[in-house]
Amino acid sequence: MTSIATLGSHCALQVLKGAKDEGLKTLLVCEKKRESLYRRFSFIDELILVDSFSEVIEQKCQSTLEQNNAVIIPHGTLIAQMSSEEIESIKTPIFGNKWILRWESDREMKEKLMREANLPVPKPVTTPSEIDKLVIVKRQGAAGGKGYFMAANEEDYNTKRNQLVSEGTISSDETLYIQEYAAGVLAYLQFFYSPLKQELEFFGVDQRHESDIEGLARIPSEQQLKSKKVPSFNVIGNSPLVLRESLLDEVYKMGDSFVEAAKRLVKPGMNGPFCIEGVYDENAKFTAFEFSARIVAGTNIYMDGSPYYSLLYDEPMSMGKRIAREVKIASEHNQLDKVTT
Ligand code: AMP
DSSP states (O other): OOEEEEESSTTHHHHHHHHHHTTOEEEEEEEGGGHHHHTTOTTOOEEEEESSGGGGGSHHHHHHHHHTTEEEOOOHHHHHHSOHHHHHHOOSOBBSOGGGHHHHHOHHHHHHHHHHTTOOOOOEESSGGGOOSOEEEEOSSSOTTTTOEEESSHHHHHHHHHHHHHTTSSOTTOOOEEEEOOOSEEEEEEEEEETTTTEEEEEEEEEEEEEEHHHHTTSOHHHHHHOOSOOOEEEEEEEEEOOOGGGHHHHHHHHHHHHHHHHHHSTTOSOEEEEEEEEEOTTOOEEEEEEESSOOGGGGGGTTOOTTGGGTOSSOOOHHHHHHHHHHHHHHTTOHHHHBO
């Protein structure tokens, strides 16, 4: 019997509840400091207690997962806390495509895949001296927006970067990625591609609430100007959004073309959940500044099913449950190799 395992953070509750609803055994790799939190939830069958998540690649943890025929569901914490090499070295089957996670973490590879998918990406800026309009400066990997900053020119860039280095938020040898700032309504488009059905499903949309950039809008401009703090984009939570129906056709086309591009560049392709992240401008034109090649925490707002999934399923269907269903069907048909790497 296949079981579902994940790391205790990010969207673990949703993933394991979905797995339990599908009748699968659930395992949580849990840091000891979070044990009391996760013990509150009866749908978690077994906790594998660790001091740090990096123990996932150690023999002890791997053999418990193996004994349970576990499939690991990767999420943002796995990517944020482990290197691509470490993730790729995990022996336990990983849901989706573990090779594409490197394309999410590495900014250059990320841009290449987004271009291959013909997504409308913001212009990258190669050096600070080229900054001639508002840009956002990002760190590598899934840092969750912490330490990001905006700059209007080279001098502004240097002042803010130096301030963040001296505060210890970013390190002095860190390679930063500069991108044109796209203004508009944030929309994080959540999809699921089923390698079994070879079909793309649109799950939902969320918005991220980021501190303290959002806090800035709540204070008068004189105070904003006086503040010496560099505002960050640290994600605090998410809220739901539905799109104008006239935008949906383009949403599906972007999803399809991302799936096709991933098949070409990183086999076996974009299997399972993913998210295209961007903004709609005043002409409803979308600019995609990011993708996540695995479940995003923004799906947590739809633990009881999303508006768009209620059009596809006649039962409450969360993203966690959708993943578990794919694993269950694959396992029943001896096709786990089609949905894992
Ligand atoms: P990311 O790590 O790329 O998802 O970025 C974190 C946050 O920074 C996003 O949720 C947005 O609020 C903001 N952001 C990132 N890139 C851009 C961009 N090119 N234009 C406007 N806002 C952006």
